[in-house]
Amino acid sequence: MSISIEGITKHFGSFQALKNISLEVPDGQLVGLLGPSGSGKTTLLRIIAGLETANEGRILFEGEDVTRLHVRERRVGFVFQHYALFRHMTVAENVAFGLDVLPARQRPPAAEIRKRVETLLEMVQLGHLAQRYPSQLSGGQKQRIALARALSMKPKILLLDEPFGALDAKVRKDLRRWLRTLHEEFHFTSVFVTHDQEEALELSDQVAVMSAGRIEQIDSPQQLYAQPSSRFVFDFMGNVNVFAGEADGEVLRQGEAWVHLPEAPAAAQQQLYMRSHEVRLQSTAASHAHLPLRIESISLVGAEVRLELTPLGWHAEELWEVGITHAQFNSWQPSRGDQCFAVPQVAHAIAVNAHTPVTLRWRAGEMDDPAAMI
Numbered sequence: 001m002s003i004s005i006e007g008i009t010k011h012f013g014s015f016q017a018l019k020n021i022s023l024e025v026p027d028g029q030l031v032g033l034l035g036p037s038g039s040g041k042t043t044l045l046r047i048i049a050g051l052e053t054a055n056e057g058r059i060l061f062e063g064e065d066v067t068r069l070h071v072r073e074r075r076v077g078f079v080f081q082h083y084a085l086f087r088h089m090t091v092a093e094n095v096a097f098g099l100d101v102l103p104a105r106q107r108p109p110a111a112e113i114r115k116r117v118e119t120l121l122e123m124v125q126l127g128h129l130a131q132r133y134p135s136q137l138s139g140g141q142k143q144r145i146a147l148a149r150a151l152s153m154k155p156k157i158l159l160l161d162e163p164f165g166a167l168d169a170k171v172r173k174d175l176r177r178w179l180r181t182l183h184e185e186f187h188f189t190s191v192f193v194t195h196d197q198e199e200a201l202e203l204s205d206q207v208a209v210m211s212a213g214r215i216e217q218i219d220s221p222q223q224l225y226a227q228p229s230s231r232f233v234f235d236f237m238g239n240v241n242v243f244a245g246e247a248d249g250e251v252l253r254q255g256e257a258w259v260h261l262p263e264a265p266a267a268a269q270q271q272l273y274m275r276s277h278e279v280r281l282q283s284t285a286a287s288h289a290h291l292p293l294r295i296e297s298i299s300l301v302g303a304e305v306r307l308e309l310t311p312l313g314w315h316a317e318e319l320w321e322v323g324i325t326h327a328q329f330n331s332w333q334p335s336r337g338d339q340c341f342a343v344p345q346v347a348h349a350i351a352v353n354a355h356t357p358v359t360l361r362w363r364a365g366e367m368d369d370p371a372a373m374i
């Protein structure tokens with residue numbers, strides 16, 4: 001079932017929490033609402049659910065206007081960060097709860113409810129815990145039960161508010177993978193809230209990045225990462241290396257550092273944003289960039305070796321961070337205090353008062369000195 005969000009505005013007194021939000025969630029998609037605390041994610045989710053009313057705008061499910069429908073009539077499933085299971089009920093009773101309390105006319109026969117609960121518990125792989133009480137479950141298990149309970153009403157739409165927020169990193173990762181599988185198998189449409197960019201990128205078909213009550217960008221995870229449409233999205237999507245300089249023709253300079261841009265920029269004051277994988281390190285400067293750095297720290301992070309670097313003879317607000325492979329690390333054998341040069345492969349230029357970055361690429365070949373490559 002598709003969800004259309006059309007021009008939603010929400011005020012709390014004089015404070016405007018949502019500013020003209022529009023978003024299309026196609027049938028069967030999983031859409032993540034990503035943004036810092038207070039950006040309006042939960043408020044938007046509650047408006048979709050019918051737990052909160054908007055001041056302006058409409059919500060449509062499969063083309064039908066549900067803006068004025070009561071939460072019960074919208075028939076959506078919810079999962080919240082805090083599992084909210086009933087402590088005095090067993091796992092099976094918790095999952096059956098929504099069905100048990102239906103008016104007699106709508107309630108399925110007891111045998112069917114039992115069967116449905118069994119199927120749901122199998123689905124979340126917790127059939128063997130049916131007779132336990134919530135206090136006897138781990139956090140991850142409780143959250144799976146909460147999900148089974150939300151699915152007991154066979155919702156076509158499932159809304160999740162930081163569903164894995166309170167769990168440790170390993171359990172979160174397992175649950176994400178498992179939610180994705182469930183989603184594909186049962187084909188519901190989901191909107192979930194998170195402030196964790198890794199979670200949003202891993203789970204979503206589309207991510208809506210929110211900031212101060214607005215949607216900054218809606219895109220697939222790949223597109224969002226490759227082509228952030230604003231400075232805010234860039235900053236929010238994880239570590240980024242910044243070189244701020246003054247353009248002199250095609251050359252951007254600051255202190256002893258310079259970068260020869262593929263073309264002269266429109267404005268003199270520019271910032272180049274480069275993600276860790278868009279920069280290489282060399283033992284000498286490349287022909288198009290002179291960005292000397294000193295190694296501050298070296299840490300092994302899973303499959304890569306991450307270096308933190310300080311600019312030498314120029315300034316950056318934050319340390320630079322570049323990842324290299326273990327093979328590169330082993331042949332180079334760098335130590336703290338060693339010097340090297342950053343070589344941008346791709347950079348995103350943002351003029352000082354501008355909002356939207358321009359992506360710059362240097363032609364391979366003119367870029368690297370093979371002898372100096374690390």
Ligand SMILES: Nc1ncnc2c1ncn2[C@@H]1O[C@H](COP(=O)(O)OP(=O)(O)OP(=O)(O)O)[C@@H](O)[C@H]1O
Pocket residue numbers: 012015017035036037038039040041042043044195
């Ligand atoms: N009932 C309310 N009354 C007044 N202000 C509210 C109310 N609910 C939310 N707000 C305000 O609206 C803004 C958006 O809140 P919301 O909970 O939607 O943000 P969020 O992005 O989900 O944040 P978080 O990640 O911290 O949960 C916040 O500034 C919040 O203080």
